[in-house]
Amino acid sequence: MIIENDAVDASSSTAFLSRMLQFGDSMFPIGAFAFSSSLESAIQEGVVTDAATLRAFARTALEQAARGDCIALIAAHRAATTSDIDTLARIDALVYARKLSEETRTMSVRMGKKFTEMGVEVVGGPLLCRWRECIETSVTPGCYPVALAISFAVQSLPASQAFVVHQYGVATTILGAALRLMKISHIETQKILYELTGQTGGMYEAAATARLSDMAGFAPLTEILAAVHTRAHVRLFMS
Structure with a gap:
């Protein structure tokens, strides 16, 4: 019996890990490849010029996400476990309000909507369907961190795994864009x-103990670069 239980636990853990990898894959079809998270402007303006400055840029983006979107993600995961739509909508509004540039708002809501739509089709369930309806009827903007939290909660995947997927996505979006925008090798990225x-572990611990009121979305240089990108005549990425 112990062996059978161990086998069941191992099977469940393997399934959870596989799903985390699936929904965290950089090729998961939510359009992340179309964005550079302001890296394009950073390279054009000489802020990022080599591997060292790219590393610093990506680290800053991860720290900003951990102090902002990821606090909301963890709170949304808690709300999703009880199917609390009202709280989810409130959290979503807080995330959207902290996206100061048009491009960052567009990135978050487009990825959030696609992630929700994929969740409905692949995972299913009443909560995901209700959330998609809320987005389609403009009850809520449908930002990506909240969509990710709902999908993982519905699948009984923990908030820590949703956090890992979010942060991995932030990093790979920037580094993937770097390969197309600057002279850098796959080995370096x-x-x-x-x-x-x-x-990631330390960032999760800090985000998990934070309150929604602790969310901070303002990073001056990032916002300036986003504004520069909006006015660029030639660009490869949407943000």
Whole structure:
């Protein structure tokens, strides 16, 4: 009996891990490849010029996400476990309000809507269907961190895994864009990714103990770069 229970636990853990990998895959079809998270402007303006400045840029983006979107993500995961739509909508509004530039708002809501739509089709369930309806009827903007939290809660995947997927996505979006925008090798970007993912645990602990009122979305240089990108005549990415 113990062996059978161990086998069941191992099977469940394997399934959970596989789903985390699926929904966290950089090729998951939510349009992340179309965005650079202001890296395009950072390169054009000389803020990012090599591997060292790219590493610093990506680290800053991860820290900003951990202090902002990820606090909302963890709170939304808690609300989703009780199917509390009103609280989810309130959290979603807080995330949207902290997206100061048009491009960052567009990125979050487009990815959030696509993630919700994929969740309905792949996972199913009443909560995901209700959330999609709220987005389609403009009850809520449908930001990506909240969509991710709902999907993981519906699948009984923990908030910590949703956090990992979110932060991994932030890093890979920037590093993937770097490969198309600047002279840098896959080896260099993988080294940066390896270093940055090693900091995820500490970031999660800080975000998990924070309150929604602690969310901070303002990073002056990032906002300036987003504004510069909006006015650029030639650009490869949407943000």
